[in-house]
Amino acid sequence: MIALRNYFGTIFYALYTVAVGMKITWGRLFKPAVTIQYPDQKMKMPERARNRLYVNIDDCIGCDQCSMACPVDCITIETIKAPADVDLGVTSTGNKKRLYVPKFDIDIAKCCYCGLCVPPCPTECIVMTDVYEFSEFNRRDLIYNFSAMTPDQIVEARARAKKAEEETAAKKAAAAATAAQAKAAAAVNPVPTTPPATTSSMPKPEPPKPD
Amino acid sequence: MDLFTILFYVFALITLGAACVVVFSRHIVRAAFALLFAFFGVAGLYVFLLADFIAVTQLMVYIGGILVLIIFGVMLTQKQINVDIKTSPVQTWPAVLIVAALAGVLIGMFWSTDWARMGEISTATTATTPKLGEMLLTTYVLPFEVASVILLVALVGSAMIARRERNT
Amino acid sequence: MELIQSLLANEIVVAILLSALPLVFILVYALVTLYMEMKVAAHMQDRLAYMRTGWHGVLQPFADILKLLQKEDIIPFAADKLLFQLAPYVVFIGTYAGFAFIPFSSIYIGSNINLGAFFLVAAGSLVVIGILMGGWASNNKWSIFGGLRSASQMISYEIPTALAIVIAVMITGSLNLQDIVKFQEGGIHNWLLFGGPMASVTLTQKLLLIPFTLVTFIILFTASLAEVNRTPFDLPEAESELVQGFNTEYSGMRFAMFYLAEYANMFLVSGVAVSLFLGGWSSPFGSLMSGTIWGIFWFVLKAMVFVFLQIWIRWTLPRLRVDQLMYTSWKVLTPLLFGCLFAIGLILVW
Numbered sequence: 001m002i003a004l005r006n007y008f009g010t011i012f013y014a015l016y017t018v019a020v021g022m023k024i025t026w027g028r029l030f031k032p033a034v035t036i037q038y039p040d041q042k043m044k045m046p047e048r049a050r051n052r053l054y055v056n057i058d059d060c061i062g063c064d065q066c067s068m069a070c071p072v073d074c075i076t077i078e079t080i081k082a083p084a085d086v087d088l089g090v091t092s093t094g095n096k097k098r099l100y101v102p103k104f105d106i107d108i109a110k111c112c113y114c115g116l117c118v119p120p121c122p123t124e125c126i127v128m129t130d131v132y133e134f135s136e137f138n139r140r141d142l143i144y145n146f147s148a149m150t151p152d153q154i155v156e157a158r159a160r161a162k163k164a165e166e167e168t169a170a171k172k173a174a175a176a177a178t179a180a181q182a183k184a185a186a187a188v189n190p191v192p193t194t195p196p197a198t199t200s201s202m203p204k205p206e207p208p209k210p211d
Numbered sequence: 212m213d214l215f216t217i218l219f220y221v222f223a224l225i226t227l228g229a230a231c232v233v234v235f236s237r238h239i240v241r242a243a244f245a246l247l248f249a250f251f252g253v254a255g256l257y258v259f260l261l262a263d264f265i266a267v268t269q270l271m272v273y274i275g276g277i278l279v280l281i282i283f284g285v286m287l288t289q290k291q292i293n294v295d296i297k298t299s300p301v302q303t304w305p306a307v308l309i310v311a312a313l314a315g316v317l318i319g320m321f322w323s324t325d326w327a328r329m330g331e332i333s334t335a336t337t338a339t340t341p342k343l344g345e346m347l348l349t350t351y352v353l354p355f356e357v358a359s360v361i362l363l364v365a366l367v368g369s370a371m372i373a374r375r376e377r378n379t
Numbered sequence: 380m381e382l383i384q385s386l387l388a389n390e391i392v393v394a395i396l397l398s399a400l401p402l403v404f405i406l407v408y409a410l411v412t413l414y415m416e417m418k419v420a421a422h423m424q425d426r427l428a429y430m431r432t433g434w435h436g437v438l439q440p441f442a443d444i445l446k447l448l449q450k451e452d453i454i455p456f457a458a459d460k461l462l463f464q465l466a467p468y469v470v471f472i473g474t475y476a477g478f479a480f481i482p483f484s485s486i487y488i489g490s491n492i493n494l495g496a497f498f499l500v501a502a503g504s505l506v507v508i509g510i511l512m513g514g515w516a517s518n519n520k521w522s523i524f525g526g527l528r529s530a531s532q533m534i535s536y537e538i539p540t541a542l543a544i545v546i547a548v549m550i551t552g553s554l555n556l557q558d559i560v561k562f563q564e565g566g567i568h569n570w571l572l573f574g575g576p577m578a579s580v581t582l583t584q585k586l587l588l589i590p591f592t593l594v595t596f597i598i599l600f601t602a603s604l605a606e607v608n609r610t611p612f613d614l615p616e617a618e619s620e621l622v623q624g625f626n627t628e629y630s631g632m633r634f635a636m637f638y639l640a641e642y643a644n645m646f647l648v649s650g651v652a653v654s655l656f657l658g659g660w661s662s663p664f665g666s667l668m669s670g671t672i673w674g675i676f677w678f679v680l681k682a683m684v685f686v687f688l689q690i691w692i693r694w695t696l697p698r699l700r701v702d703q704l705m706y707t708s709w710k711v712l713t714p715l716l717f718g719c720l721f722a723i724g725l726i727l728v729w
Contacts (some may be wrong), residue, residue: 011711011715016698018692018695021696021697022691022692022694024695025423025691025694025695026691027422028422028424028425029419029422029423030422031425032425033421033422033425033426033427034425034426035425035426035427037427037430240459240462240515241459241461241462244462244465244508244512247469247508251505256443263492263493263494264494264497267494267497267498267501268500269500270501270502270504270505271497271500271504274501274504274505274508275501275503275534275537276504276505278504278508279504279507279508279511279530279534282508282511282515282530283527283530285513286515286523286527307626340493341492342591347667376570
């Protein structure tokens, strides 16, 4: 008797649960869809969404901190030291710019959108925007060049930097030479213990050139 | 030639062709599937003999039941699928005896049938099913019941064999 | 029919043309159902489905068919080529054969033979063989499992289907589907679902019959769901475990044939259920809105309601396990139907 009751009970329970499920799907049939028609409609991105990187190059001081913070090395920065007589101006945060930035490349294909490059920036010039549609047909087009300098300007800046460097090097060499002479003169008179300073008159090795 | 004659030859060809594949094929699964067409053709031929109930039963029992069982059997005995089966004759004399006996029966039936009266029969009876049902439950009720008891015994027996022993 | 015959004056041509009518219907119906299935599925899941091709994606089925037509016909290297190529056609033939016995209207039925209901059950066995053929010929573990599952499932569920048809036949006294439909003519109260017309049974008999015919109808519908391999009985194709089962290896037009057969089968079983228990092409309002054209309308409408129901169930219920499937067939549907058969027989002779 109990077995029979269980048997029919199971059947009715099965039918009942089917009815419950079908009622739910029927109700859902008339609810508006939660999905959107993407290219036509777009979801509003959250305020702190991390998407495409943007660099406000006017504010960049070329400190290279973002590049060092990047875990996937997608930021490449080159800098040229500005001569002392050139004023590059100040950033919007008040930092003084001392370096030309001829190259500020972000390979966005490599970027993992971790956002680690943003906090180290002293001038807050690198930010994550809410732009997320930037696919390209060519992978090379995903390397963004943010530098505002034209090739001519870069060549010029290089030349001036080199010149300035040479000048300072020459100055230094001259200073070193006079210092050496003075030293030598001072050394000759009392006790001649050291050999003549032939080596000290050579110019100092130059600092590596930015290429 | 009218439509029915053409159709008759089509069905006869299907039956014979498929039967030849069943016998001569070296591929056991293909042979089993060729049975499908043989059974189908025979069902068609039954229709031409005005035995539409038998025709549908042929489809139902032979294609739906027996053929599926055969194919199941062939598929589940996996080792035999790719083995070439022998199609050369063995046990020639017993086979000849059986075939001769069968042919004798068929030819005897062929001679004893009154072909001239066939036309009348084809116009006289159209619905065979009610008569079949009546005869099964009146004149031939004993064979019918015996057949059902045998089937029941087979069913219970197969359930017995297939059932797993509780103790082991 | 005589009119067309006299116009063409060739019985072979007429026979071919008339037998091709359901094919035209199936093609149009498949497009509609394809669209309906996707849309209903999407909206039940709070999605939108096709929106790009035409207004709300109405042209998507055409695009899908074009895509399938263009696809390369791939036959796996290790497959049994002959059987592989044959299988979709066997499946489709099995389904299409059933359409010969469906009364679309009072004047259109493919073959008005006296064994229509019986033949419908028999024609389903061709589908079983076709699926087994495709599953085996693909030479793929999933496919063969799908084929075997499908065969065992369809054989098991043929019994409840046949029993339910027997019950309808018992009340109407005819195996001819056209006669069964004519028996129920005259309005919704005459349908077999509600015990049949008053002309043949007394009021007490009718009232006593109603619960049993209702149970029979529900069981017939459940069994037919299993016969067409639809969810929750879609074990043979089970995407998540068997990767579409018997049609894993099929692509392009051959896949389309399987697909078309499945959709046609959905309509076929709905058509049978409607013809047997819901008055087929007869109007639910008696003589109002009845006639040849209305007949087609009512029949297609009623059948489409059940096609929709199948879709609805598909997107609601999860898949059964194999043992649950067999339990449902052998321990629930079949014994209940035997009970109904017995009870209805008693009521009818009483």
